[in-house]
Amino acid sequence: MEEYQRSGTAAAGQQPIIEIIEMHKWFDDFHVLKDINLQVHPQEKIVICGPSGSGKSTLIRCINRLEEHQRGSIIVNGTELTRDLKNIEKVRTEVGMVFQHFNLFPHLTILDNLTLGPIWVRKMPKKEAEELAMHYLEIVHIPEQAGKYPGQISGGQQQRVAIARSLCMKPKIMLFDEPTSALDPEMIKEVLDVMVDLAHQGMTMLVVTHEMGFAKTVADRVIFMDFGEIVEENEPNEFFDNPRHDRTKLFLSQIL
């Protein structure tokens, strides 16, 4: 991975693009997220880590309302997430999401996977959408696979297609939920490279990952979660070299 100039400090003066204030979430009686406060500025890259079951996925899924929160507020690019479907759809067109298991649409070709959003949500003419799709397939280095079906390409390629599919919606924010943890080791790098490129372009990114190399190269901030709380938050070098909390130390000793 190349060396990379962080943008966090430059953006600090601006309005946050994501603002989460005193947010709580329960699954029935289970208090999965507790008093979450988080501000993300445009172009910031945030890495979220923590033990399995600590609520990382749930947190980023609340940002595009795949999960509903019960207390506090989440404001994305000026739109507060409530039960209002219009607002939810608006936020979803501005926030792209990449899943652990890619979730490509297996009955559609790669190209159709990419053009679906632009055509049906952005109401773009088919031809224009296809040009856009080919552009992003080139960015993720697999334009030659456009005519294939997801089942015919490797996991790393599928995940890159999934990233391109999100980018076709021209999102302002990208969420990644463990994008490399379902991949064979030799494919992790090709996906991380694409993500680093994306970071270079100035995308606002929230990434749940345990790839510490990625965090050190790209992140402006690393957030550590445990038992539904944000335990610690710091810029990457400090975070890895001088963790303050015992829980963070324990976690880092387990994964490094």
Place this chain on the structure above:
Amino acid sequence: MNTMESSREIRPPSNNVGVVGWLKHNLFNGVFNSIITLVVLAVLIRVVPQFIQWAFIDAVWFTSGKECHEASGACWSVVTKNIRFNIFGYYPYDQQWRPLLAMLLLVGMLAYSRDWKRWNKKLGYGWLLALFVMGVLMKGGLFGLEPVETTKWSGLPLTLLLSFFGIAASYPLGVLLALGRQSDMIIIRSLSVVYIEMIRGVPLITLLFMSSVMFPLFLPEGVTIDKVLRAQAAIILFTAAYIAEVVRGGLQAMDKGQYEAAESMGLNYYQTMRLIILPQALKIVIPPTVGILISAFKDTSLVVIIALYDILNTTKSILNTPEWTGFSTEAYIFIAIVYYLCCFSMSQYSRRIEK
């Protein structure tokens, strides 16, 4: 190099190939299988020649009923002499070219539509036009065609009509019910559940009876709804409930990630269902769906009990005439062949679409 060479040279042992190999593998592998093979063979040897003797060698084909009684073989005359009544029933004799044409049109349209790559707007309009033409042909009253009451519609055209519309309407209705049953809106969900469970708890015969006997009691005086239409509605409502359950199974088999990916792109509920979920879910359940549709086709014969003359009932009428009593075997073999051809075509048809 050497190993490759030799592995190419090695041939399978001779008892695995050829006719002997096949027989050994499929019919005589083990004592139990061999016994079954021999028993089946013995039965076939006894039955088949006798059947051929009866059905072909001693059979009469184009005689009157009286000569039939004297023949020792099958009396196919019951079919050939009555073929037009059997197929078209009480439809006016000199107008029977009209249902014939309508049926050919239907078969032609179905044959053309077998490849789903041809499904587009134009074909949709083609179908609308074809349905209109079929309707005019059957009912008349337009373009100088003599009007024909629906009470006269009978035989194969009636069977095909009830099945085709039964299937074409119950399928989308069933899909809607399945979606309703999964809905977040409690009223829609409860209504769907109640509907599906009620219909599935009642035999089709009961529904047909209700539609023909009870339903008219609720209508204001002077208002009548066509009997064929009522039977049609009963068949649609019945079949839809079964389709709904099968489709629900398909929906449940879908990965949650598919919904999430679609929603996170900003697709709304309708788009998610139409573009992502249903194409996959419906494809998974094609085999059981075809099973239901084939049953629905066969079940149309139950309209006998509300005195509609489908092809089974026209056959019965023929057998009730003194000249042809006693030849039910031959007549029903013919009907069985007709049904078999239709059902077989349906399952073949669905396989084409599945691709």
